[in-house]
Amino acid sequence: MRTVLDLLRLLADRADGDARDGELDRVVAELAASEPEAGALTLRVRAAMDAGRRRESELAALVGIARDLASESDPGSVLQAIVRRARGLLGTDVAYLTLHDPERGDTFMRVTSGSVSHRFQSLRLPLGAGLGGLVAASRTPHWTGRYAGDGRYRHTEEIDTAVAEEGIVGICGTPLLVDDEFVGVLFAANRSARPFTAEDVALLGSLAALAAVSLVQTRRLADTATTLRELRGAHAAIAEAADAHDRFAGVVLEGGDVGDIAEALGRLLGGWVAVLDGDGATAAAHGPVPPGLDARAAARRAGERDGGGRPVPVPCAGGVWVTAVIAGGQRLGTLLLGGLGAGDALTPGQVRTVERAAMVTALVQLFAQRADEADRLDRADALTELLAASGAPRPTTLTRLAALGVSPRRPHVLLVCRCHPARRRALAREAAALGGRSGLVGERDGAVVVLLPGTDPAAAGARLARPASEQDPDGAVTVGGAGPLQPADGADAALAEARRSAEALVALDREGECASASDLGFAGLLLGERPDVAGYVRGILGPVAEHDARRGSELLRTLEAYYAAGASPTRAAAALHVHVNTVAQRLDRVASLLGPRWQDPDHGLELQLALRLHRLGTPRPEGTP
Incomplete structure (x- = not known):
């Protein structure tokens, strides 16, 4: 203890x-x-x-970098700050930046941090040569843990000699894009074979995006320095953007989310703001967003002109502005705003404010995305652990479920969802949103398995099941359900039953539907772990039995005689010693109780099986004499 x-x-x-x-x-x-x-x-x-402390440190560092770059007015100081910060942020041995020379068609080393080799510091990289040349030619990030032996890059003697003299082993490079123009490459490098992770690449890309905005800022200052009026306007815009950035940074450091950023931006600009996620769905909003706004079309508009990695506000119809939310070259969402008045035009200061808001939103969404992915994997592992247990799971499993918000002693339902392999990831996200913080979602044996709190598997599964259509022939989602169950008692039996129900739906040409064993009629009796025979008989014959109990009629007996006589009313009447018209009247009453399709082959088979089970002595439906 x-x-x-x-x-x-x-x-x-x-x-x-x-x-x-x-x-x-x-x-x-x-x-x-x-x-x-x-x-x-x-x-x-x-x-x-x-990991949480590291994420907080990275976010605080990026926010600090953005503020430092926003305060720089000299291009040389901006470039030096970029490489110095890149080296510190990623913890690498060397960082450096090359600029594009449009006259010679190559890139040249502009600034370095941590470099010791003069040959390396004066290196020029032809487009397509080496890792940096490939980044410059493709305008996409590239990285390698061991450059010398990596056959993906076109090696030259000059580049390889300089890299060897510097002692560099692993390199990561990301393009620097300003005003839709390629201007250089930002690098981080190590003198040991330490591999770069996707997080490293994303962080370097985020810094490159911040650097691009800062370079635009300094270039604009230089261009407008010709007149005092223009210079004052540029300084006012910078101050406005810096104040806005301070506000956004404060929101984030106080634990705010994209909704708080949207509110802060809306209050600064005096209009409405909407933030869309990567799928085009509204993640947050502030102010009176127009009800008829085609947000997805606006998001596509921003995607067509995403500024080459820079969050450039793009005007749309109706005074709406859209800005792509990007981090590390990855499109994370879209920022929309409008209702600004005064012709709905953006001043230079407002443009920079929107850019800052888009960058901070990207950082928040990037970290939230990482946290959500970690939570998703943790929940999938917990579900796998629960399903792997034969019978009651171990106490450690129950403790893990409780820590994830899943109550082991509450009733739950288990769903097995079958769909086209290309749709599983999207279906898993949809199921995760349905379960929230109290559900588990994972993939098992080619299906998406979902554990949700509740008592009705059919109702829960109906929210995920959908048929195929002409527009989406691969869009069918077939759901087999089981439950209710308590996770503390185990879920392996429910998994087997739900899987069999899903397979039965496919075998019965009922793809795109949802059903549990109790919903599948006599097929459910064969599939269920604990078949409810009495419930099956009650579900089929209940209305007829209740009528016999209330009226003293003999509809059940007449049905038995009717089927025993090969569905002949005449022979049934002879067996019952009544007139054939009496049999016809009784069958009309059966039709009114069971519906006009009671004689269809499938329904007739269900009725005969229920009558046979009833005759064999199963617990009778309520009211049966």
Whole structure:
């Protein structure tokens, strides 16, 4: 117990910023020796805390970089600040920036940080040669953990000699684009074979986007320095953008989300603002957004003119402005605004304000995207762990479920969703949104498996099932359901039942529908883990039995005689010793109770099976004499 209390105290101190890693390592080792699973969970908690602290540090660093670059007015100082910050942000040995020479058609080394080789500092890179030349030619990021042996790049003696003299092993480069024009490449490099991650590339790309905006700022200052009026206007725009950036940075550092950024931008510009996610759906809004606004069309408009990686506001019809939200070359969403008045034109200061808002929104969405992806993977792992248990899961599994917001003792339903392989990821996102923080979603055996709180699997599955259409022939989603169940009792049996129900729907040519074993009629009796025979009989014969109980009629007996006589009213009348008209009248009453299609082959088969089960002594429907 003492070790556990020590561990909790140290974790609490670590969360407060008072890290004592040596003592924490000792306590974790003692706990792992006696309780291996507890030790492993502790390491996971510690890793999650470190990742969160690292994300906060990266965001704060990028916000600080943006403020520093916004305050620079000299192009040389801007470039030097860019490479210095890139080296510190990514923790690399070297950072450097090359600029494009349009007259010679190559790029040349402009500024470096951490470089020791004169040959390397004076290097020129022809377009297409080396990693930097390929970035310049393709205008897309490239990275390698070991440049010397990487056959993807066209090696030249001059470049390889300079790289070897500098001692560089791994390189990452991303293009620098300003006003739709390629102006250079920003690099980060290591003198050891340390691979670059996707997060490293995204962060370097975010810095390149910030740098591009700052270069535009300094170029505009230089261009407008010819007159005092223009210079004053540029300074006013810079001050306006800097004030806006401070406000956006404050919103983020106080824990705000894209909705808070939209509100801050709307209040600054005096109009309405809407933020769309990467799929074009509205993620946040502020002010009276026009109800007839075609947000998706506006988002496409921004995509057509995304500024080459820079968030440039683009005018649309009706005084609407759209700006692409981009980080690391990845389109994360769209920012829309309007209702500004005065011809709905943007001043230079407002343009810069919108650019800052788009950049900060991109950073927030990038980190939220990483957090959501980590949560999605954690939930998928927890679901896999639950389904892998035969019977009741282990206590550690139940603890993990509870930590994710899934109550092990509450009723849940389990859904197995089958769709085209290309649609599984989108379906998983849709199911995750449906379950929120209390559901689990994962992929298993080529299907999307969903655990949701509730008692009705058919109702839950109906929200995901959809048939194919002429416009989308591969869009069918077939859902088999099972439950209710309590996760604490295990879910393996429910998984098998839901899978069989989905397979039965496909076999019965009912793709695009949702059903549980109880919804599949007699087929459900064969599929169900615990077949509800009495419920099946009640569901088929209930209205007829209730009528017999109320009126003292013999409709059930007449149905039995009718089917026993090969569906002949005449022979049924003889067997019952009544007139054939009496049989006809009784069958008309059956039709009024069961519907006009009661004699269809499929329905007739269900009725005969229910009558046979009823005759064999299953618990009778309520009211049966």
